[in-house]
Amino acid sequence: GAGVSQSPRYKVAKRGQDVALRCDPISGHVSLFWYQQALGQGPEFLTYFQNEAQLDKSGLPSDRFFAERPEGSVSTLKIQRTQQEDSAVYLCASSLGDGMNTEAFFGQGTRLTVV
Amino acid sequence: KNEVEQSPQNLTAQEGEFITINCSYSVGISALHWLQQHPGGGIVSLFMLSSGKKKHGRLIATINIQEKHSSLHITASHPRDSAVYICAVRPPLSGNTPLVFGKGTRLSVIA
Numbered sequence: 322g323a324g325v326s327q328s329p330r331y332k333v334a335k336r337g338q339d340v341a342l343r344c345d346p347i348s349g350h351v352s353l354f355w356y357q358q359a360l361g362q363g364p365e366f367l368t369y370f371q372n373e374a375q376l377d378k379s380g381l382p383s384d385r386f387f388a389e390r391p392e393g394s395v396s397t398l399k400i401q402r403t404q405q406e407d408s409a410v411y412l413c414a415s416s417l418g419d420g421m422n423t424e425a426f427f428g429q430g431t432r433l434t435v436v
Numbered sequence: 437k438n439e440v441e442q443s444p445q446n447l448t449a450q451e452g453e454f455i456t457i458n459c460s461y462s463v464g465i466s467a468l469h470w471l472q473q474h475p476g477g478g479i480v481s482l483f484m485l486s487s488g489k490k491k492h493g494r495l496i497a498t499i500n501i502q503e504k505h506s507s508l509h510i511t512a513s514h515p516r517d518s519a520v521y522i523c524a525v526r527p528p529l530s531g532n533t534p535l536v537f538g539k540g541t542r543l544s545v546i547a
Contacts, residue, residue, distance in 0.1 A: 354534055425535065
């Protein structure tokens with residue numbers, strides 16, 4: 322596609338419900354990042370994939386958070402047993418290469434509200 | 437961990453004004469990004485720079501590596517420039533490393 326696509330754009334979940342957030346990166350992009358942005362804050366790193374390999378998941382806040390990219394393209398961020406503190410915008414970014422200075426392209430984000 | 441500080445947090449300007457947003461970081465970096473985020477969440481990359489100065493239309497970004505400081509300037513500001521501007525840095529490690537973000541500067545340009 323022309324850009325990074327995320328779905329759904331908005332998600333309201335009841336506390337305790339499981340959710341799955343999808344990211345379609347730009348075709349051919351090797352690197353994919355997930356970030357979490359709380360209201361009024363800058364994004365914070367969650368996890369990083371290089372192709373299908375999850376190279377860094379140090380930012381995942383708890384074992385309720387799980388991400389995968391099984392074929393090295395589409396990625397899914399899953400949150401189990403959602404809590405109110407999980408409410409945030411979840412941003413996905415992809416970049417063509419795996420080097421230090423490759424430009425990142427961001428999706429529109431998924432706004433998750435846990436009630 | 438790199439700390440990224442932006443100032444001001446909020447900025448209101450009259451249309452046509454020259455605007456400066458500042459970013460300071462605490463540890464050496466390989467690159468610095470300026471990003472624009474509109475209501476609704478989507479982020480657009482404005483600049484990626486590791487030294488000197490870049491210009492694109494009415495936007496100018498500068499970086500001083502020694503002082504660990506960068507500025508984003510908007511000339512002849514317009515209401516459509518209203519957005520949150522975020523500074524993000526990439527640590528100086530090999531490979532692709534996650535960005536560390538500032539909290540953003542919320543800009544409102546009034547006609």
